Amino acid sequence: MGLKKGKPTPATDVPGERQQARDLDGLLLALQAEDPLTRRWAARDLEAYPEAAAALLTQLRSERENSVRQVILTALTGIGNETAIRGLIDCLYLEDVMLRNAAIEVLKELPDQVAPFMGQLLKDSDPDVRIFAVDVLESLRHPRVEEWLIEVISEDPHVNVCATAVDLLGEVGSDQAKVALASLKQRFAEEPYIQFAADLALKRIEADEA
Amino acid sequence: MKRILVIDDAATVRLYHREILEKAGFVVDEAINGLEALEKLEQAPFDLYLVDVNMPKLDGYGFLRALRQLDVPQAPAIMISTESSASDRHTALVAGANLYILKPIKPEQLLAHVQGLLGEWQD
Numbered sequence: 637m638g639l640k641k642g643k644p645t646p647a648t649d650v651p652g653e654r655q656q657a658r659d660l661d662g663l664l665l666a667l668q669a670e671d672p673l674t675r676r677w678a679a680r681d682l683e684a685y686p687e688a689a690a691a692l693l694t695q696l697r698s699e700r701e702n703s704v705r706q707v708i709l710t711a712l713t714g715i716g717n718e719t720a721i722r723g724l725i726d727c728l729y730l731e732d733v734m735l736r737n738a739a740i741e742v743l744k745e746l747p748d749q750v751a752p753f754m755g756q757l758l759k760d761s762d763p764d765v766r767i768f769a770v771d772v773l774e775s776l777r778h779p780r781v782e783e784w785l786i787e788v789i790s791e792d793p794h795v796n797v798c799a800t801a802v803d804l805l806g807e808v809g810s811d812q813a814k815v816a817l818a819s820l821k822q823r824f825a826e827e828p829y830i831q832f833a834a835d836l837a838l839k840r841i842e843a844d845e846a
Numbered sequence: 847m848k849r850i851l852v853i854d855d856a857a858t859v860r861l862y863h864r865e866i867l868e869k870a871g872f873v874v875d876e877a878i879n880g881l882e883a884l885e886k887l888e889q890a891p892f893d894l895y896l897v898d899v900n901m902p903k904l905d906g907y908g909f910l911r912a913l914r915q916l917d918v919p920q921a922p923a924i925m926i927s928t929e930s931s932a933s934d935r936h937t938a939l940v941a942g943a944n945l946y947i948l949k950p951i952k953p954e955q956l957l958a959h960v961q962g963l964l965g966e967w968q969d
Contacts, residue, residue: 731931731933732933733907733929733933733934733937734907734937737899737900737905737907740900741902741905744902763928764928764929767928771900795950796928796949796950799949799950800856800928802858803856803857803858803859806858827950827952828950828952828953829862829949829950829951829952830950832858832862832865833858833862836858836861837858
């Protein structure tokens with residue numbers, strides 16, 4: 637007797653979406669599937685599972701398909717818990733430029749969650765990470781933003797960290813920043829950009845006061 | 847007169863570059879990210895692009911990759927970054943930058959790079 641063909645598998649509405657069960661275990665399995673479409677759908681659905689943040693971060697680092705990376709980043713933004721934030725901050729130290737920049741953009745969208753790490757980031761030994769931290773301050777609505785920026789331009793030894801901070805102080809700075817801006821000009825007297833940006837910030841602060 | 851597009855999300859940086867370049871006789875336009883830059887160049891291409899790396903919506907690498915695939919008159923691009931690692935430089939050049947220079951840049955350095963690259967491009 638010949639083998640009977642089984643019932644055909646019902647067509648799925650979205651290719652790759654229904655290959656695994658849609659519970660956490662099934663989605664975690666699908667996240668490692670060979671087919672990028674399956675991984676993408678799994679990543680999208682894992683946004684509903686905060687406990688999947690670590691697995692998403694692991695996959696993010698090895699993922700080569702840009703569209704899947706984007707969905708993983710969106711899922712991590714949606715989860716936004718401590719694991720997700722710490723994992724994204726770790727990405728700032730990677731040599732993978734694309735992933736590092738993508739992580740920066742995601743972190744900028746999560747200012748409240750990043751705020752508790754700000755003090756540590758502003759003191760990081762890597763100036764690029766400190767620049768990123770200043771960039772995040774731009775989107776941070778936090779009462780300490782000006783204080784942090786003044787601290788940076790008063791203490792940070794790296795010209796580009798100070799340059800990034802002074803750009804932002806021009807927008808959010810008040811009378812309190814004037815002394816630090818004048819000191820910064822003296823500290824980097826040979827840097828035309830610092831002179832230009834500090835003068836501009838001082839003018840804006842004075843115009844706001846008038 | 848040569849037209850230069852300055853692409854940077856920091857208003858102070860755009861103004862700094864604008865002042866230097868305009869004093870030297872260039873016509874300068876600005877874009878706040880890669881996406882706005884692509885819109886502007888489709889209206890009228892530029893003779894040179896001065897491109898920041900980290901910008902929202904479309905970063906400098908994304909802009910350069912898109913620019914190099916567009917069917918528009920091509921022009922040299924200088925990527926200006928705070929990141930000094932070899933991988934950053936490599937990524938910029940692969941994306942389509944003709945030159946990768948580090949911030950902060952002094953006016954005379956910027957003009958030397960711009961004029962040098964425009965001269966090479968014409969040759």
